[in-house]
Amino acid sequence: MANVLCVLYDDPAEGYPPPYPRDDVPQIDRYPGGQTTPSPERLDFRPGELLGCVSGELGLRSFLEQRGHRLIVTSDKDGPGSQFERELPEAEVVISQPFWPAYLTAERIAQAPKLKLAITAGIGSDHVDLQAAIERGITVAEVTYSNSISVSEHVVMMILALVRNYLPSHQVVREGGWNIADCVSRSYDLEGMQVGTVAAGRIGSAVLRRLKPFEVGLHYTDRHRLPEAEERELGVTFHPTAEELVEVCDVVTINAPLHPETEHLFDERLIGRMKRGAYLVNTARGKICDRDAVARALESGQLAGYAGDVWFPQPAPRDHPWRTMPHHGMTPHVSGTSLSAQARYAAGTREILECFLDGRPIREEYLIVDGGRLAGAGAHAYSPGDATGGSAEAARFSAS
Numbered sequence: 001m002a003n004v005l006c007v008l009y010d011d012p013a014e015g016y017p018p019p020y021p022r023d024d025v026p027q028i029d030r031y032p033g034g035q036t037t038p039s040p041e042r043l044d045f046r047p048g049e050l051l052g053c054v055s056g057e058l059g060l061r062s063f064l065e066q067r068g069h070r071l072i073v074t075s076d077k078d079g080p081g082s083q084f085e086r087e088l089p090e091a092e093v094v095i096s097q098p099f100w101p102a103y104l105t106a107e108r109i110a111q112a113p114k115l116k117l118a119i120t121a122g123i124g125s126d127h128v129d130l131q132a133a134i135e136r137g138i139t140v141a142e143v144t145y146s147n148s149i150s151v152s153e154h155v156v157m158m159i160l161a162l163v164r165n166y167l168p169s170h171q172v173v174r175e176g177g178w179n180i181a182d183c184v185s186r187s188y189d190l191e192g193m194q195v196g197t198v199a200a201g202r203i204g205s206a207v208l209r210r211l212k213p214f215e216v217g218l219h220y221t222d223r224h225r226l227p228e229a230e231e232r233e234l235g236v237t238f239h240p241t242a243e244e245l246v247e248v249c250d251v252v253t254i255n256a257p258l259h260p261e262t263e264h265l266f267d268e269r270l271i272g273r274m275k276r277g278a279y280l281v282n283t284a285r286g287k288i289c290d291r292d293a294v295a296r297a298l299e300s301g302q303l304a305g306y307a308g309d310v311w312f313p314q315p316a317p318r319d320h321p322w323r324t325m326p327h328h329g330m331t332p333h334v335s336g337t338s339l340s341a342q343a344r345y346a347a348g349t350r351e352i353l354e355c356f357l358d359g360r361p362i363r364e365e366y367l368i369v370d371g372g373r374l375a376g377a378g379a380h381a382y383s384p385g386d387a388t389g390g391s392a393e394a395a396r397f398s399a400s
């Protein structure tokens with residue numbers, strides 16, 4: 001019998017299940033490029049249901065209990081004495097979503113002698129100390145591609161919202177006002193602007209593809225260059241470094257994983273190399289940006305706007321400066337957990353669990369760490385190391 005410890009976000013404030021505005025979600029069988037969507041033996045949920053919160057249980061309970069395993073689901077994840085820390089010593093599998101990450105630091109891994117598998121229900125396993133997982137021989141797997149397109153849609157939405165000054169104009173209406181000049185004095189067209197992505201992986205290249213019809217100049221930087229035919233088809237210009245990219249762009253979107261190479265990449269210096277009045281959209285990971293450098297750049301006008309859904313740590317403390325800085329379009333971490341995305345990553349989590357429990361190999365493209373080294377998608381996009389430093393501060397949210 002395995003103990004499966006699953007950390008999910010809290011239920012809706014009005015109770016579970018919520019009333020759903022739609023009856024179904026489109027069925028997606030393949031991602032761009034041909035990879036198939038998750039294919040577990042069966043599903044015990046209806047796609048479109050809220051699965052990522054505690055009562056949703058990622059639709060895993062009957063599957064695990066029928067096989068004789070124990071499923072523990074909690075949102076109480078931070079601080080000593082949290083249910084997560086209390087259950088960790090017996091856990092063989094930990095499941096966590098980046099939206100409400102159960103930080104698996106080296107200290108916590110040391111408290112989990114039975115831990116064999118850490119599953120990210122979603123994409124982005126930076127909440128796990130990957131170096132410690134490598135050293136302990138723990139497998140880290142995520143549901144690659146499950147919400148990449150979801151995020152790319154969100155990035156396009158946030159770019160348009162910032163450039164066109166959507167959120168402040170919406171606020172004018174909500175407050176009963178009609179001052180057009182207030183709405184438009186920060187509003188521009190995206191057409192003709194230069195837009196660049198830091199990383200052109202699954203999300204970054206989907207952003208480029210979606211922005212092409214907007215008649216903008218497209219730019220990217222990445223560790224590996226896209227095939228020449230793809231560059232030509234998209235009409236995108238490659239820049240060898242983030243510095244060279246940001247200097248020519250009016251809008252920059254960050255779509256790289258958080259790992260030692262990208263931690264605090266957007267610091268005072270790099271933001272200082274951006275064009276005055278540039279927009280920065282970060283749905284990748286909060287820690288890729290220096291928190292205070294972003295707030296200062298918005299106050300000085302070096303940045304005209306900043307939007308995204310990722311913070312560090314998560315949940316963000318109530319006094320986090322990104323909640324109150326000017327010209328921001330931040331949300332909690334939501335872009336990759338639409339009901340549509342949840343159906344895919346819940347199915348992918350079950351597929352990974354079926355493989356693990358049956359002793360079958362997990363799909364190569366889902367692996368981040370395996371056999372004591374970076375593997376699969378992790379070997380391509382990450383570097384070894386730890387990006388969890390400072391995550392204990394997440395406990396301040398529930399304490400305040």
Ligand code: NDP
Nearest residue numbers: 123124148199201202203222223224256257284336380381
């Ligand atoms: P991919 O692995 O497809 O793409 C990541 C890309 O980042 C790869 O092309 C990789 O390069 C590139 N990269 C890695 N390090 C660097 C670097 N130092 N400089 C430039 N490029 C770099 O992943 P996805 O596109 O699907 O997801 C990207 C990230 O987005 C995730 O890791 C996660 O952090 C975040 N995310 C956020 C979500 C949300 O809800 N907000 C949901 C899903 C993901 P290469 O492989 O060529 O070496």
